[in-house]
Amino acid sequence: MVKQFVDAQIKNNKVVVFSKSYCPYCKMAKSALSDAGLKEYTLIEIENRDDCSDIQDYLLSLTGGRSVPRVFINGKFVGGGSELKSFQAKGKLVPMLKEAQAL
Template sequence: MAEFVKAQIKNGKVVVFLKPPCPYCVLAKDVLSKYKFKAGHLELIDISTRSDMDSIQDYLQQITGARTVPRVFIGEECVGGGSDVEGLHHSGKLEGMLQAIGCLQ
């Protein structure tokens, strides 16, 4: 489990652990869709179909302090969930964070 999560989170990449029907997951995807990512630098991981979904969420709680989805990682740093990403976008900080890890076109 930890290996799966760690293997996804890499510097230079944005990773979102999500469940499709979740409104905050939709919000995070909508905000991130406003940016032009280089191919392969934005990864949306649907954990709802995985048999180890609960274990993944337990591990995310250990490393981020929250079990809820989405969990959005910019590089190796978790920036929170949907509302957090929206707040970073509106404050203008999100673009700088994305540029800092080199994931934008």
Template sequence: MSKVVDEALKSHKVVVISKTYCPFCVKAKNVLKKYNIKDIVIIELDNRDDADEIQDYCARLTGARSVPRVFINGKCIGGGDETARLDGQGKLKELLQECGAI
């Protein structure tokens, strides 16, 4: 189990599990930057000793080990493409407003 992920999900409205060099992670973070999110944490796995453990835990939580994993109010909305799609549909803003992140 990954305490890092559990603590982040309990403590923050928006959580992004990411790698700095991943284009899909950059895509998701750029979409999220459009909003003035008050409560966001981005966990960059690049230099973490527990990166594999975190990704394995994300696979158990969300069904996918890939990054990014974007969570809003504790619920995974998907990765970079899904985050951009929700934004384009206007649903991302709704989710962020509903949980009080913006």
């Protein structure tokens, strides 16, 4: 069930962030998206979900990492907080979001 949930979120949304509300790297990723001008995206805070650990296990199989955030743009895993902050600093995040028709 976790696989279907995660796959559907990635497939059906232009930008998806799997996050934990208290995580500093998650905050970094959300700030980078906000700084890029993105107002609406799919945010899944997993820490209070019964399947939190299962989601992280499945994200590990998809992305090679279990930690959050796991950010997907246009169905493609693009990284976590550090990567998004770097993309934004280098002016690469806005073009990625525009290409995904999220901006």
